[in-house]
Amino acid sequence: MNDLKFKNLGNTKTIISSIGLGTGTGFKEIDRKRDSQLIYVLQKALGLGVNFIDTAEVYFQGHAEELVGKAFKNNRNNVFIATKFLPEHSSYKEVLKACEGSLKRLQTDYIDLYQIHWPNPVIPFEETLKALETLVKSGKVKYIGVCNFSLSLLKNIQKVSKLPIVSLQTEYNLLERSAETDLLPYCERNKITNIAYTPLNSGNILKAQKNSKIFSNLSKKYNKTVSQIILNFLIFHPSVVAIPATTNITHLEENAKSTEFVMEKKDVHLLVKTFATKLIYIDTAKIKVTTIDNHAAYKTVEEALENKLDFFPSPKMLSEDIHKGDFLKPVRVRAIQKKENNFEYELLGGRIRYWAWVIAFNGKKPVPSIIEE
Ligand SMILES: NC(=O)c1ccc[n+]([C@@H]2O[C@H](COP(=O)([O-])OP(=O)(O)OC[C@H]3O[C@@H](n4cnc5c(N)ncnc54)[C@H](OP(=O)(O)O)[C@@H]3O)[C@@H](O)[C@H]2O)c1
DSSP: OTTTTTEETTSOOOEEESSSSOOOSSOOOSSSHHHHHHHHHHHHHHHHHOOOOEOOOGGGHHHHHHHHHHHHHHHGGGGGEEEHHHEOOOOOHHHHHHHHHHHHTTSSSOOOEEESSOOOSSSSSHHHHHHHHHHTTTTEEEEEESSSSOHHHHHHHHHHSSSSEEEEEEEEETTTTTTTTTHHHHHHHHHEEEEESSSTTGHHHHHHHTTTTHHHHHHHHTOOHHHHHHHHHHHHHHTTEEBBOOOHHHHHHHHHHGSHHHHHHHHHHHHHTTTTTEEEOOOOEEEEEBBTTTTTOOSSHHHHHTTTTTSSSSHHHHHHHHHOOOOOOOOOEEEEEEEEEEEEEEEEOOOHHHHHHHHHHTSSSEEEEEEEE
């Protein structure tokens, strides 16, 4: 067995596949016929050795969890199910309620990994953790983890948690490598699993790099596809497992097999160098914000402060964290071909972080950004 195929979860003896399956993309309800295809994808994953399924109460209003439940109701003990509760559900009572909802949709009496989907700046960690302890004591949850935590928040929650925090889920892909500066080394030292989300940059990197020389050379050398090279690069890091989302069987097979080779160090370094995160600080007034990938976004700071879309944490709440010196990761932008008014860039990712930054510094401080092509 190749040693990249499975990894220990945190400091535990539980083994999970290094390539999991994300259900936050594509697992939406369209019609019943498609449901059976999606259930087939989930079951096929397990057949391919992908035993780690990541879902959340919020994905498609619970539909993703329902599909996971249907897929594994007769095979529960062979699969590792990770789900998440919303930050709005972080109070003692709400965590317990959210968990009951997930258990019902998942048709199971336990969740392997229960994750805080996003930090809640209002409710103290102690309260959320008390609920998680209750759930672990009753056997409804095996392990707990966090998502979208900065290093300082991770350390803070660890200080007050009686239970080990076994995992940290964070965005990590070839074009978003901020985690390498602090989170990955810390997790590696402290035996915390890094669950890399959006590992294929939502598929965009595959389109953008279709004709790139570096990938065609590496693909030829290892006889692997571009997505296999990219996923292999991520799980090459000892603490990292990745959860690409797919509803396509060919892609699923391809992703599952990305564990079956080890790249030479010089090729890994070539990728590190070629895709070095180029962080620049851009005047916030030069960035245009519109709808991003069909997700609504605020166009003005007044709208962001009003928070009519009910984002949680709101831009204002996040701005307070930024003031305290806590900033999760840079925003992603693309240069606009023809300048419009003052705008030189458009925002591709970080629609709440962007406004939080503007609010925190009254629009006067350039925001850390990564420029994508
Ligand atoms: N904790 C959080 O806050 C958070 C946030 C975002 C995501 N997540 C988790 O991370 C998972 C993955 O992230 P993501 O869905 O944002 O992005 P992703 O996994 O980077 O990309 C998914 C896209 O890539 C395509 N794809 C997958 N494998 C492929 C392959 N071998 N060749 C070509 N295209 C391929 C998929 O299309 P096809 O279906 O056509 O293959 C899909 O459109 C989510 O599903 C979710 O579970 C967590």
